[in-house]
Amino acid sequence: MTTPYFALFDTVLGRCGVIWGGNGIVGFQLPERTEGGTRERVRKCFPDARERPAGAGERAVTDRVAALLAGAPDDLADVALDLTAVGDFDRRVYAVTRTIGPGHTLTYGEVAAAVGSPGAAQAVGQALGRNPIPILVPCHRVLAAHGAVGGFSAAGGAVTKRALLKAEHTPGFDDPTLF
Incomplete structure (x- = not known):
């Protein structure tokens, strides 16, 4: 390298x-x-x-x-990534994750099914926790079942994940609240 x-x-x-x-x-x-x-x-x-x-x-x-x-929609899917240091399963998870556009989400289970490993939601979460290229591999767009935020390994954890989803105008994350 x-x-x-x-x-x-x-x-x-x-x-x-x-x-x-x-x-x-x-x-x-x-x-x-x-x-x-x-x-x-x-x-x-x-x-x-x-x-x-x-x-x-x-x-x-x-x-x-x-x-x-800052809120401009861009999926960044055309940016060249070098994932040679990443294992095969993780690369497949990242490829699916890169197809999720700003303002949209999938669940860990949906990503698992898309990579041909239904029932491997936890393994998908672990792969995303190892993601060396957040934002460009938008792991923040993958949620737990029923829309729960799930984990996020960056500084700030789930608070940062919510901020990223809000910046992308993801439904349920950019709605004004009464409190």
Whole structure:
């Protein structure tokens, strides 16, 4: 594998990180509490990655991600990802997950059925918990049965997952409440 690089960039949620190699995006980091925390998390997950300014291709991706998080619809499905370090089952789960457009959701069970493993909802949840490229592999769009939020391994957990779904105008997550 070529040396991975990373850059931090601003979004409405805070400083995010994008990690790339010669064959596409290999990682994405949602914001931690501080910019230093985000940088530390990137370095922990991608210890060989070197920080450098994003090139034009990476900036195009980060601009689109920032726009999505600000409410612009974009499925980001055309962004090249490098999933060579990911196991086969996880890759199949991520492929299905990438077909879920902004404002839409599937359940863990529906994803399991779509990858040919009905009854493997828990394994799907575990695969999504290992997702190295959240947002671009939109694991936040996969919910537990009956619309329950389920888990989310990024900083902030389910609160962050709800914020992402709200930013994408997902029904039930962007509705005004009385309280």
